[in-house]
Every structure is written in C-alpha cells, then in structure tokens.
Amino acid sequence: MANGNGNNRTSPERRPRIGFYVCHCGVNIAGTVDCAEVARYVGTLPGVVLSRDYKYMCSDPGQELIQKDIAEYKLERVVVASCSPLLHEHTFRTAVEKGGLNPFFFHMVNIREHNSWVHTDRAEATAKARDLARAAIERVARHKPLETKRVPIKPVTLIVGGGIAGIHAALTLANAGKQVILVEREPTIGGHMAKFDKTFPTLDCAACILTPKMSAVGAHPNIRLLTYSEVVKVDGFVGNYKVTIRRKPRYIDEEKCVGCQDCISACVFKQPKFTDEFNEGLGKRKPVYIPFPQATPQVVAIDSNVCLNFRNGPDGSRVVSDKCKKTCVEACGDRNAIDFTQKERFEEIEVGTIIVATGFQAFDAKRLPAYGYGRYPNVFTALEVERMVNASGPTGGHVVLRDGKTEPKTVGIIHCVGSRDKKTNRWCSRVCCMYSMKLAHLIKEHTHAEVYNFYIDIRTPGKGYEEFYNQLLDEGVHFVRGRVGEVTDWAITPEEEGKLVIRVEDTLAGVVRRIPVDMVVLATGLEPRSDAQEVRRLFNMSCGSEGFFLERHPKLAPVSTFNDGVYIAGACQGPKDIPDTVAQAGAAAAEALSLIDKGYVEQEPNTAFVLEDECSGCKSCIPLCPYSAIQFDDARGKAVINEALCKGCGTCVGSCPSGSIVQNLFDDEEIFSEIEGVLAYE
Amino acid sequence: MKYGYFPGCSLKGTGRAYEESLLPVLRHLGVELVELEDWNCCGATAYMAVDEGKACALAARNLALAERGGFQQLMAPCSACYLVLNKTQHYLDESPAMRRKVEGALGTVSLKLSRQTPVRHPLDVLLHDVGVEAIRQKVTRPLSGLRVAPYYGCQVVRPYATFDDQANPTSMDQLLKALGAEVVDWPLKTKCCGGSLTGTLPVAGLRLAYLLLKEAKKRGADAIATVCPLCQFNLDAYHDKIAARWEPVRLPTVYFTQLMGLAFGMPAHTLGLQRGFVPLELPAPTAA
Numbered sequence: 001m002a003n004g005n006g007n008n009r010t011s012p013e014r015r016p017r018i019g020f021y022v023c024h025c026g027v028n029i030a031g032t033v034d035c036a037e038v039a040r041y042v043g044t045l046p047g048v049v050l051s052r053d054y055k056y057m058c059s060d061p062g063q064e065l066i067q068k069d070i071a072e073y074k075l076e077r078v079v080v081a082s083c084s085p086l087l088h089e090h091t092f093r094t095a096v097e098k099g100g101l102n103p104f105f106f107h108m109v110n111i112r113e114h115n116s117w118v119h120t121d122r123a124e125a126t127a128k129a130r131d132l133a134r135a136a137i138e139r140v141a142r143h144k145p146l147e148t149k150r151v152p153i154k155p156v157t158l159i160v161g162g163g164i165a166g167i168h169a170a171l172t173l174a175n176a177g178k179q180v181i182l183v184e185r186e187p188t189i190g191g192h193m194a195k196f197d198k199t200f201p202t203l204d205c206a207a208c209i210l211t212p213k214m215s216a217v218g219a220h221p222n223i224r225l226l227t228y229s230e231v232v233k234v235d236g237f238v239g240n241y242k243v244t245i246r247r248k249p250r251y252i253d254e255e256k257c258v259g260c261q262d263c264i265s266a267c268v269f270k271q272p273k274f275t276d277e278f279n280e281g282l283g284k285r286k287p288v289y290i291p292f293p294q295a296t297p298q299v300v301a302i303d304s305n306v307c308l309n310f311r312n313g314p315d316g317s318r319v320v321s322d323k324c325k326k327t328c329v330e331a332c333g334d335r336n337a338i339d340f341t342q343k344e345r346f347e348e349i350e351v352g353t354i355i356v357a358t359g360f361q362a363f364d365a366k367r368l369p370a371y372g373y374g375r376y377p378n379v380f381t382a383l384e385v386e387r388m389v390n391a392s393g394p395t396g397g398h399v400v401l402r403d404g405k406t407e408p409k410t411v412g413i414i415h416c417v418g419s420r421d422k423k424t425n426r427w428c429s430r431v432c433c434m435y436s437m438k439l440a441h442l443i444k445e446h447t448h449a450e451v452y453n454f455y456i457d458i459r460t461p462g463k464g465y466e467e468f469y470n471q472l473l474d475e476g477v478h479f480v481r482g483r484v485g486e487v488t489d490w491a492i493t494p495e496e497e498g499k500l501v502i503r504v505e506d507t508l509a510g511v512v513r514r515i516p517v518d519m520v521v522l523a524t525g526l527e528p529r530s531d532a533q534e535v536r537r538l539f540n541m542s543c544g545s546e547g548f549f550l551e552r553h554p555k556l557a558p559v560s561t562f563n564d565g566v567y568i569a570g571a572c573q574g575p576k577d578i579p580d581t582v583a584q585a586g587a588a589a590a591e592a593l594s595l596i597d598k599g600y601v602e603q604e605p606n607t608a609f610v611l612e613d614e615c616s617g618c619k620s621c622i623p624l625c626p627y628s629a630i631q632f633d634d635a636r637g638k639a640v641i642n643e644a645l646c647k648g649c650g651t652c653v654g655s656c657p658s659g660s661i662v663q664n665l666f667d668d669e670e671i672f673s674e675i676e677g678v679l680a681y682e
Numbered sequence: 683m684k685y686g687y688f689p690g691c692s693l694k695g696t697g698r699a700y701e702e703s704l705l706p707v708l709r710h711l712g713v714e715l716v717e718l719e720d721w722n723c724c725g726a727t728a729y730m731a732v733d734e735g736k737a738c739a740l741a742a743r744n745l746a747l748a749e750r751g752g753f754q755q756l757m758a759p760c761s762a763c764y765l766v767l768n769k770t771q772h773y774l775d776e777s778p779a780m781r782r783k784v785e786g787a788l789g790t791v792s793l794k795l796s797r798q799t800p801v802r803h804p805l806d807v808l809l810h811d812v813g814v815e816a817i818r819q820k821v822t823r824p825l826s827g828l829r830v831a832p833y834y835g836c837q838v839v840r841p842y843a844t845f846d847d848q849a850n851p852t853s854m855d856q857l858l859k860a861l862g863a864e865v866v867d868w869p870l871k872t873k874c875c876g877g878s879l880t881g882t883l884p885v886a887g888l889r890l891a892y893l894l895l896k897e898a899k900k901r902g903a904d905a906i907a908t909v910c911p912l913c914q915f916n917l918d919a920y921h922d923k924i925a926a927r928w929e930p931v932r933l934p935t936v937y938f939t940q941l942m943g944l945a946f947g948m949p950a951h952t953l954g955l956q957r958g959f960v961p962l963e964l965p966a967p968t969a970a
Contacts (some may be wrong), residue, residue: 370849372869486849488869490897 015047016076016105016141019069020133023057023082025112032116034126038081042133047141049073058088063095070099077101077140081109081133102145104605104665109136131678138677142669146605151644153239153565154352155179155596157589160231160535163191164578165357165570165585167213172589174222178596181349182217183245184227188295189214191359195278195383197390199578200438201468207294207392214296227297232346234538235628237645238565239352239601249342251302256337259298263288263338266331268324274306276394280384283394288328293392302328302338309340353565353592356539356549357585358532360571363418363425363524371417371522372487376500377402379487379520382413382432382439389442399446401519407447408518412502413440414484415455419525427546429525430575433459436523437469440477443521452478452515454504462577480515482507487520526575539566548574559588564601567591606648606665610639614660621652621661683811685802686753687715688744690724690763697760697911699954703939704759704804706953710820710946711812715757718747724763727837728878734773738780739787741770745801746793755800757807761837761910767801768842803838804939805909806845809853814860822947824862827965830941831866831903832858833894835913836874848872854938858907861945866903870894875913880920885927891916892924895931905962906935918959934962 020042024030035053043051050073056062057080069075078101080092085108093103111129119125157173159166162184170180182189193199194214196206217223226245233244264286272284278291287307290300304310304318309326313319320340329338365373365381373379378401380388391397400407413436419429433455440451458479460466473479482505491497492514499516506513528547529535536543540563542550549568552560559567567588570581595601617637622630629645630652632638641652641661653661662668693701708715721744729737745767748756758764774781774795785795808817832854839848846853851872855865873894879887895917898906908914917935924931936958943953944964955962 368849369847375850486869490869492893 017049017074018047018077018079018137018140019066019073019075020048020051020137021057021062021066021078021080021082022051022053022111022129022133023062023080024053024055025082025116026055029082029112029116032119032122032125033111033129034122037126038111038129038133041130042079042137045134045137047077048137050075057082058091063091063098066092066095067099070096070101075099075101076105077143078106079109079133079136079140080106081111081129081136083112084110084114103148104146105140105143107136107140107143109133134680135674135677138680139670139674142667142673144664144667146664148602148605149643150600151237151239151603152600153595153598154241154350156181156349156351156353157592157596158183158231158241158243158349158351158354159357160354160539161191161357161359161570161572162186162189162217162225162227163357163359163570163581164193164210164213165359165572165581165588166191166355167210167217168582168585169355169357169569169589169592170217170223171213171220172586173593174220176589176593178222178593180220180223181351182223182225183229183231184225185230186291187228187250187299187301188291188297189217189225189227190292190294190296192383193578194292194294195280195390196386197393198438198442200434201462201464203438203441211294211296214294218296218298225297226347227299228301231538234354234540236350237603237627237647238563238595240644241351241354241565243349243351243354245347245349247345247347249304249344250299251304251307251338251340251342252300253337253339254297254299256335257299258335258337259290259300260335261290261300262331263300263328264290266327268308268327274303279387279394280381282384282387302340353567353595354539355567355569355585355588355592356535356541356561356572357569357588358529358535358572360526360575361529363429363527365417365522365524367424368417370486371414371484371520372489372500373522376487376489376520378408378500378518379522382435382521382523385439385443385521386435389439389446397446399443399449399519406518408443408449409447410450410452410499410517411440411443411447411519411521412452412454412484412487412500412515412517413521413523414487414502415453415523416483417522417524418527420456425525425527425546427525427575428459429527430459431577432523432525434462434465434468434577436521437472437477439521440472441475444475444477449518450478452480452502452517454480454482454484454502456481456483462579480504480506480508480513491516526571529572532572539563541566541568544574548572559584559591565592565595603644604648606663607643607646608641608648608650608653608661608663609643610641611660611662612636612638614658615639616658616660618657620657621655624651624655626651683712683807684714684716684753685807686748686751686756686799687717688721688724688748688756688758688763688767688801689717690758690760692760692762692911696915699957700759700911700914700937700939702952702954703937703943706948707939707942707946708804710948711808711816713807713812716751716753718744718751718753718756721747724758724760724766726762726766730766730769735780735783737766738770738773739784741766742774742784742788742795743791743793745771745799746788746795748799749795749797750793753799755802757802757804759804759909761803761835762912764801764803765837765842768844771798771801772842803845803909805838805853805857808857810845814856817857817942818860821861821945823945825858825941825945825964826862826864828863828941829866829902829904830858830863831868831898831901831906832871832938833875833898833906833908833913833917833935834871835908835910836872836877838909839872854907854909857938858941861941863941863945866898866901868897868901868903870897875910875916877912877916880916884923887916888920888924888927891920892928892931895924895933896929899931899933903933904965905941906933907938907941908935909938921960932960934958934960936962 039053096106097103156179235242276283276285309324310318311321387393418424484504496516502515541561569585569588615638725737725740876887876890
C-alpha cells in the first residue's frame with residue numbers, strides 16, 4: 001500500500017546534529033538526579049552538538065529555548081529528558097515543529113515517573129538517567145520524518161446507559177443540536193434514580209425531578225432511544241466508530257404501542273405473580289408489564305420467560321408455543337402492537353463519540369452472612385426500603401415488616417455494608433451516610449419509629465449535607481458509632497424476645513451494646529456492575545483495581561478514558577451521588593461536543609505497514625489484530641493494513657514470520673539502536 | 683486418601699473420645715491417617731501471646747516433621763492445633779524475619795521447611811475430599827428424629843475461613859443432614875464456649891457456656907455436635923456449676939465424629955460415647 005510515512009529510510013553514515021535538554025522539574029527530578037551531570041555526560045556523546053539542563057522545560061521560555069537553539073545550532077534532532085510523554089510529548093513536538101523541524105525528529109525520555117520518583121539513591125538514579133538519555137540519543141538519530149493525518153468526526157454520539165447520567169448527557173448534546181443514540185438495557189430509562197422516593201438533602205421527590213427529563217429524552221427529535229438493547233460490538237476509532245447493537249425482542253411493536261396498558265389488565269394471569277425487578281422483588285408483576293407508571297418509553301414489554309405463550313425450545317431458549325388464549329392480543333385489538341414473532345435483531349450504527357454511563361450495582365448483602373440478610377426476614381436492603389417509602393411502590397408508601405402489614409416500632413440502619421471493609425470492598429461508597437439519614441428521616445415520618453444509625457464515621461461533604469445531619473440529630477434519630485458485629489435473633493433478655501438484636505461496640509461509650517429492633521436496614525454500598533470487565537473490553541477502556549472504569553487522569557481528565565472519543569460519566573467511574581453524576585455527565589457531553597465542533601481528529605502516525613515485496617501472504621497477522629485493521633488483498637496475495645484503523649500496538653509486527661511488517665516510530669533500526677544505547681557500557 | 687495426622691495433646695487426654703471416634707470413622711470411609719512421629723505440643727493460643735518466635739518454632743517443628751515424613755497434607759482435628767499450625771504458616775509466609783528465625787531454630791535439630799504442607803480440619807476433608815454423597819452411602823442407621831445443633835466454635839473459621847463461611851458456617855450442617863439428623867438452625871454456631879476462661883475466670887466463662895446450652899435447648903435441640911475438644915469439655919463438664927448459679931440446662935454435647943460412627947452402625951462404646959457426662963440418648967428407630 002502506498003504510504004508516505006516511513007519510506008524515507010535515513011542512512012546512518014552521517015550523524016544528524018542532536019540537541020539534548022534535561023529538565024529539573026523543580027526538585028521533582030533534580031532532587032534525585034544530578035541534572036547538570038547528565039547534561040555534561042550527554043554532551044560527550046557522538047552527534048550531540050548541544051546539551052543543556054533547565055529548570056522547567058515545559059515552560060514557555062523552555063520551549064522557546066528549543067526553537068532558538070534549532071536555528072542557532074542548526075539542530076536536526078531533539079531529545080528532552082523530563083516527565084512522562086503522556087503529559088508533555090505533544091508540547092515538545094509542537095516546539096520542535098515551530099523551530100522548523102519535523103515534529104517526529106524528537107524523542108522524550110521519562111526520568112521522572114520512571115526514575116526520580118521511584119528511586120532514592122542519587123548516584124544510581126543519575127546513572128539510570130544517563131543510560132536512558134544515551135538510548136534516546138541513539139534512537140533519535142534514526143528517526144524518520146512522519147506526518148499526522150486528519151480524520152473527520154461523525155457528529156453523532158452514542159450514550160450507553162439510560163440512568164440519570166446518560167439522560168443528562170443525552171439532553172445536553174441534543175439541546176446543542178447534535179444527534180444522540182441512547183442505548184438502555186432495561187425496558188425503560190431512569191436507572192437507579194427512578195427507584196428512589198426522595199433525594200437528599202433537599203428531600204425533593206426523585207420522580208418529580210427525573211421524569212420531566214425522561215419524557216424530554218423520549219420526545220426529543222435529536223435523540224434516538226433504543227431501550228431493551230445492548231451494545232455487543234465496537235469497531236473503529238475516534239470519530240468513526242461502528243457499533244453493533246442487540247435489540248432484544250420485547251414482543252411489542254414500539255411504534256404501535258400507545259401505552260394504554262389494556263393488555264396488562266387483560267392478561268390471563270388475573271393477579272401479578274412474578275418477581276418485580278423494579279421493586280427489588282418486593283412486589284409482583286404479570287408477564288406483560290410496564291416497570292413503573294412514568295416509564296419511558298411508555299411501551300409495555302412481554303417477559304418470554306414466564307409468558308404462557310412461550311415454551312422452552314430444544315436449545316433452552318424460549319420459543320412461541322401459541323398455547324395461550326392471548327387475551328392481551330384481543331385487548332390490543334386494531335392497534336396490533338403485540339407481535340409474538342419478534343426475534344432478536346442486530347443493528348449497526350455509526351457514531352463519532354461514545355459516552356459510557358452504565359452505573360453501578362448495589363452490594364449483595366448476602367455476602368455478609370453476619371447481618372442475616374436472606375436469613376432473617378426483617379433484614380432489608382436500603383433499596384427495598386426506598387421502594388417501600390415510595391407511594392408508587394409495592395406497599396403503597398407504607399414501611400412495613402416482611403409480613404406486609406406490621407409497622408416497625410424500632411429500626412436499626414447499619415452503615416458501610418460492603419464498604420470500607422477489607423473483606424468485601426475497601427472503598428467508601430460516598431452516598432450511604434446521606435441516604436441512610438434520608439431513610440431514617442422518611443421512616444420516622446412514615447412510622448414514628450425509633451431509628452438507630454450505626455456508623456463508622458459520618459461523611460457529609462456536600463452542599464447542605466452537614467446541615468441535614470444536624471437536622472436528623474434534632475429530630476431525635478439515634479446515632480451509635482461503631483461497626484456492627486452481627487444481627488441475630490438470639491434473645492437473652494425478655495425485651496429481646498422476638499426481635500432482631502444488633503450487637504455493636506459503641507466506640508464512643510466504650511461498651512458492647514445489644515440493641516433489639518423490629519427491622520434492620522442494610523446501607524449497602526456501590527460496586528462496579530458484574531459485567532464491568534466485559535464492557536471495559538468492549539469499549540477498550542481500563543478499570544482501576546476496584547473495578548470501576550478508569551479515567552484518563554484523576555484530576556485533569558476525569559471523564560476521558562485512554563480510548564480517544566470514549567468518555568465515562570456517573571457511578572460507572574466510581575461511587576457518586578446525583579449532583580456529582582449530573583456534573584460529570586455534563587462534562588462528558590461537553591468533551592464530546594468539543595470534538596464534534598472541531599470536526600476532525602489528528603491521528604498519530606505510529607501505524608504499521610506491510611512491505612509488499614516481502615509479505616508471503618501467510619495471513620497469520622490478520623486474526624491477531626485487536627482492531628481488525630488488517631485485510632487480505634486476494635488479487636495480490638498480500639496483507640494490507642488500514643492506516644485509519646491501526647492503533648500502533650505492534651502485535652502484527654512482532655508476529656510476522658518474514659519480518660515484513662514495519663511500524664512507524666518503532667522500526668527495527670530505531671528499537672535496536674535504542675536497546676544498544678541503553679546497554680552500551682561507558 | 684492419605685494424610686499425616688497431628689492429634690495434639692487433647693485427643694490423647696480430655697478429648698480422647700474425639701480420637702476414638704475419628705479414627706474408625708475415617709478408616710471406614712477409606713481415609714488413611716498416619717500419626718506424625720515424635721510430634722510435640724502445638725503451643726496452643728496461649729504461647730503465641732507470650733513469645734511469638736518460640737511459639738512459631740514450636741508449631742513449625744510439627745510442619746517440618748510432616749515434610750520429613752513425606753506427607754502432602756496434615757490433618758489437625760483439634761481446633762486450637764488447626765488454628766495455631768495455620769497461623770504459623772501465615773506468619774512464616776508474611777514475615778521473612780520470622781521465617782529466618784524459625785528456620786534457624788529448626789536447623790539446629792536438622793529439620794527444614796522447604797514447602798507448604800496444607801493443614802486440614804477433618805470437617806474440610808470430609809466435606810471436600812470424601813464428599814457428602816460418599817458419607818450418605820455409608821449410613822446404615824440414620825439418626826432420624828435426632829435434633830442436633832451444629833456448633834463450630836471460634837477457631838475453625840476465624841480468622842482464616844479456608845473452607846467455610848466465617849459468620850455462618852454450614853459444612854457440619856450438611857454432614858449431619860447426610861446422617862439423617864435434623865439440624866437445628868441457631869445463630870450461635872461460632873460463638874465462644876468460654877475457652878480457657880472457665881478455668882481462669884469461671885463466672886465469665888461458664889456464663890458463655892450456659893447461654894449456648896440454654897439457646898440450643900430453647901430451639902429444641904436434643905444434642906450439640908462439636909468439632910473441638912475444648913468446646914466439648916466446657917459444654918459437657920460444668921452442668922452442676924451452671925445449674926447452681928443459673929438454671930439446669932442439661933444437654934449432651936458430642937463430637938460430630940461420634941454421630942457419624944453411630945450412623946455408620948458402630949457401637950456407642952467403641953466411639954467413646956461412654957465418656958461424656960451427659961449421656962446421648964438416641965430416639966428409638968422408626969419402623970422403616
């Protein structure tokens with residue numbers, strides 16, 4: 001394939017004139033590395049016509065120094081030894097380009113993250129800096145001129161996940177006139193927030209502030225809403241992603257369904273009988289259902305796992321049996337919205353940018369058997385209680401015990417269940433203190449029960465949060481400081497008979513207490529969704545050690561990922577409350593918007609290409625390419641690499657048995673000279 | 683299945699009924715135990731608190747003997763031995779300084795520790811190596827109608843929950859069900875029996891034993907099944923003192939291996955059952 005880059009191989013006979021700069025980075029580098037010594041040493045190497053040390057190379061005077069020296073000393077190559085190329089490679093390449101050289105006649109040496117920050121011995125760190133610099137000098141002499149290419153951005157954004165993060169990001173972009181495709185796995189958007197009754201600390205009704213945004217998404221001309229759908233494949237690169245979406249059959253024609261719900265009333269199951277996921281299993285639903293009154297889209301779904309019109313097929317999947325009387329179809333009548341023949345479909349879309357907002361899952365309280373969830377009926381999770389206090393919930397807004405009718409007189413809320421715990425999850429889930437206090441307030445309001453909060457520390461760093469805590473103290477909610485040891489039905493006094501006993505070390509009073517209660521609420525923490533690793537691979541992102549998606553930089557690029565054009569927002573990046581989630585969603589939308597409005601991306605030229613004469617056509621490289629960038633040209637019997645898709649990972653280069661694949665910036669000559677440089681003995 | 687066997691002092695003394703039932707039951711299931719030659723005291727939990735280095739060396743000598751004997755795994759039926767040997771192994775893994783010290787001490791008597799010898803509890807071996815199904819097949823006299831409260835004590839699941847859950851272990855429950863017994867679910871499975879407090883601070887120690895017996899009785903248990911010699915002793919030996927201070931809570935406490943032997947059709951006296959203070963009475967077999 002014709003390739004402007006990399007074909008001008010330099011002859012090594014004549015050494016180009018090299019300029020070398022070593023940066024002090026204040027004391028970040030100079031504190032451990034003797035920079036003047038490194039500069040002196042590198043100045044003695046062949047080809048180096050100039051060698052300097054300087055306090056801050058990234059500063060404007062530092063950059064101007066490079067430009068000035070290129071002209072004055074007729075430099076042909078530049079090496080800077082400083083921080084990680086992730087931070088300033090672009091800065092220095094630009095400076096070199098402004099000085100009149102090809103920007104790739106530059107190489108950067110990391111003597112901070114890879115050296116001064118991780119070593120303490122000054123002599124050894126200085127020796128290491130000399131070795132790394134020598135390798136760079138050898139390498140840069142062999143650099144070839146390369147060009148960056150511009151690729152246009154498709155002005156469409158894919159948003160994955162229809163919780164409050166995805167909703168807010170979608171509306172922000174759509175209101176700016178951009179096209180959005182919002183994909184949600186469940187039959188409705190709304191996410192966790194749709195399940196909440198009130199939001200802390202203002203206690204405004206969650207549905208009242210969320211549902212207007214949900215309807216706006218449903219009605220927006222710039223938003224295409226794909227519910228009950230999942231992303232299964234992502235190909236391409238920033239600006240030009242090809243995404244495959246699996247549309248699960250809901251057995252309802254979304255265009256024809258008007259949301260009248262006549263089919264639900266007409267279902268042959270007169271009473272709801274099946275676990276209602278939306279109500280955390282506290283309520284029941286029918287096989288044909290709508291998750292909650294304000295669901296968006298207002299379209300029912302049929303659960304083929306329990307609908308009588310389906311049976312198990314030979315491979316275990318559900319197939320139509322046509323055994324049901326189909327009273328739902330009758331009720332739907334001329335609207336004809338019910339379609340039992342629907343099959344799973346795959347749809348391919350093209351987008352330029354992607355925002356991943358897949359949220360969290362609540363910690364499974366059964367993982368801590370000491371708290372008795374699943375063993376003692378009156379131990380609840382916080383989400384269950386959220387549904388109970390909600391007027392549209394399974395108990396119509398009444399907080400009751402598992403028998404469905406008795407109001408609790410005493411309630412214990414246990415904080416940090418599956419948070420701040422070496423045995424489960426080590427992190428603080430950030431929202432539990434506040435939602436526990438919110439539930440304490442609501443339970444007290446609904447039942448007048450005595451409410452105890454068992455906490456390790458109360459964490460209220462948010463606007464109005466500490467004030468809310470003080471309000472709870474005034475309301476007479478009890479706060480006991482200590483991690484609860486266990487919840488038991490072991491009564492040793494008459495008052496404890498028939499109750500759940502919470503055993504806790506009260507660390508303020510310095511005593512072990514047994515507190516009998518009617519109901520226990522477990523404030524379960526937030527954790528990455530169980531399929532976070534698969535999603536990470538799908539979008540070529542990274543996860544932190546705890547499993548949340550990793551941002552490009554914890555402070556300065558909090559919504560970017562290491563995959564250009566893919567952004568993250570909300571609790572999939574780490575536990576956060578609604579205000580922070582919305583702020584992040586707005587930030588992710590702004591990042592996508594700035595790319596779209598710029599119109600193009602510059603592509604790194606460190607791509608691989610095939611030396612046609614040497615390629616034997618063995619095809620061994622093709623299945624190895626993680627980006628599907630290699631095709632086979634049948635007519636010529638050669639492998640061809642699509643430069644636009646190649647990410648420069650080098651896998652094909654290493655695997656090619658005939659050595660006929662070369663990668664720009666990483667050709668054999670460059671790499672071997674670098675190795676020789678680092679190993680050369682003084 | 684062959685294991686090195688570390689009986690520890692209890693199984694040769696107060697807990698001899700444990701050994702008397704363990705050995706025939708395991709033999710019946712095809713598990714071969716070979717007693718470690720020249721084994722010594724594990725040091726129990728007390729010595730660890732006095733001098734960690736010496737305590738580790740003492741316990742590690744047994745691990746080194748197991749290695750010298752060519753055993754791939756070592757069985758320690760007493761909860762204290764099981765814990766101390768496991769704890770020693772953890773200490774040696776986590777602290778190179780401790781390992782140097784212990785290896786030095788062992789070196790003076792020509793012993794060495796070059797590999798890990800997993801220390802297993804009989805419950806773990808029975809459940810995971812033998813399997814519940816194989817045990818069920820050996821049952822000839824099911825314990826039908828016997829309501830048993832499984833009592834694990836503190837040490838087999840804490841701090842190292844290697845084979846069962848820390849807060850709610852269930853391995854013995856499964857075993858007892860396979861024997862045909864009715865398992866009494868109670869929340870005190872891993873509560874303290876009083877340990878050595880029954881000797882040093884009897885009021886505190888006996889109170890714990892009393893509360894356990896009371897709760898088991900309250901929940902309708904005919905017997906408590908235990909895996910630990912000290913638990914068995916504390917729950918069985920002090921009924922007169924408990925009755926004098928609080929109320930009578932007479933309830934037999936037996937080793938789970940004794941119940942296994944009975945279910946396998948072995949005579950009670952061959953299982954050390956005559957040694958208990960509160961005798962176990964089996965319900966009359968129901969007509970099949």
